[in-house]
Amino acid sequence: MGYKVAVVGATGNVGREMLSILDERQFPVDECFAIASRKSMGVEVSFGDKTLKCQDLEQFDFSKVDFCLMSAGSAVSKDWSPKIGATGCIVIDNSSCWRYDPEVPLIVPEVNANVLADYMARPNRRNIIANPNCSTAQLVVVLKPLHDVAKIKRVVVATYQSVSGAGKEGLDELWNQTKGIFVTDAPTPKKFTKQIAFNVIPHIDVFMDSGDTKEEWKMVVETKKILDPKIKLTATCVRVPVFVGHSEAVNIEFEQPISAEEAREILREAPGCMVVDKRENGGYVTPVECVGDFATFISRIREDATIDNGLNLWVVSDNLRKGAALNAVQIAESLINRGLIKKAA
Template sequence: MGFKVAVVGATGAVGREMLKTLSERQFPVDEVVALASGRSAGSQVSFGEDKVLTVQSLDRYDFKGTDLALFSPGAAISAVHAPRAAEAGCVVIDNTSQFRMDHDVPLVVPEVNPQALKQFRKRRIIANPNCSTIQMVVALKPLHALAKATRVVVSTYQSVSGAGKEAMDELFSQTRGIFVNDAATPEQFTKPIAFNCIPHIDKFMDDGATKEEWKMAVETRKILDPDIKVFATAVRVPVFVGHGEAVHVEFERPITVEEATEALREAPGVVVLDRHEDGGYVTQVECAGEDAVYVSRIRRDPTVENGLAFWCVADNLRKGAALNAVQIAEEMVRQGLLMREAA
């Protein structure tokens, strides 16, 4: 017997990817409901190769009898409707930032901390981490288990899809405009994004960090280890889909490149492609549409004691959002935590 599943924010880039991922992975569903704002009600979205769903209004939807809801509508909307769904008996997996740092809401990457899912009963809400955090902790987990990471310095190279469809449209229109000498007027970003890099994602905080950089630090500590130190610089780059990260890690004990490579090769969700030759690494363009976190350029960092560096890329709409949410649901089924509530 399958589940009744609602996808909230179904008309957005992540919502559409959630629907696609549920179908591709053959998650056991009896019924899928597409939900979005009232202005999107009545529009249609695809589910699988041959099904079309008519979008319903989130404001009017009664979650009673719905077993699982995958949320990606924006934090302010999740703040209102995720608790409403949970109170109706629905299990919520929320992709927004709204609940990530709540003490009684588990923040989960299935390859890293599946045991945390048991805490979901307090609120019936599970938080999906930030896209840039997800791919980093998937790669860090096997290394941390091997030698215990104490400090991480990471620079991210994040695609515009992380800022939504309008941001993708802005990159497209600005890129096209450059070739016909149109002025690039930023709307979604603080500066032109075409042929440019912007070292600014989310709002600035009092210490000079951006909220995106803060998220990577606090989420990594909640997911992986409360004692790990993380310093991040988050950069938006003119790529449509896929985030890249240059990660520098310090460990408690020496760790060789060979040990690290072997641990990463055996880790779930990780693919190592690391040849010391032209093209012997994976880029954002190549990871788009893929499920794995790809790791390349594994090197010893001789500037710090017990240092190691690597490059990792992942599709931020899939592993960084939709896929991780569906994998959480799959893990809940495996652990017997998600069961039919509908009559």
């Protein structure tokens, strides 16, 4: 016997990816429901070799479902996740709505799945589990095994984030601007603050009083919550003209010595990590090559001679997968594999 799963936001980029990953990983699904807003009611989405018709969020009975994979944005999650959780269904939310709530666990299974047992044992839990920001998810998968060995003091990261992180509007804007430039049609920014085609924009989310953007702040706070509150982290987050796949240039300072070769061997054995690091032309992974893959790829592993116990890394991952849909499915798998969930009646 399998589980009943609802995907809320099933018509969006991440919602469709969730359905695809549930099928690819052969998640034990007895029945899958595609849920969306009333205006998308009846829209068809694919689930393996099946076609699902979207049902109305406001009319759906979540008490008959074991898992709700929520990818409909913060406003919808704020309103609906507590209601859905109150029915006994476990909500795994992809928005930023619950990430910073001390009563809601923020989970990357390769890093901190161990906290799920304590959470599920709470009698008054909300039945909400949060997915981290896409740029944080791939980063902490790489930091965790290194932190366990040499203890990280400080991280400096620059991100190169694809337009799919801004949803369908971001994808459309890059596509339309790129086409327009070739026919001398001046690009008009709508989703982004400046032209994104053939450009980079050092601005993701809103600016804060500190001068950081909220995307940069998210990486700091989420890394501390997921991995270790003592880690110091600073980030510069940049939107780049790539359709799918986030990249990160990461500089790490450790408390204990660790060589590039030691790091390479540690990461080769680490869950969710794939090392592709040859010091030759093409001996590294770029965003185009990571699309559709489950792994987080690490390349350009080398020692930083400017600090004691320092390393530089290049980290690439499919943001729609590990940064969103895959991580959500992995959380559900962790709950099942650890015997932490009872099936709905």
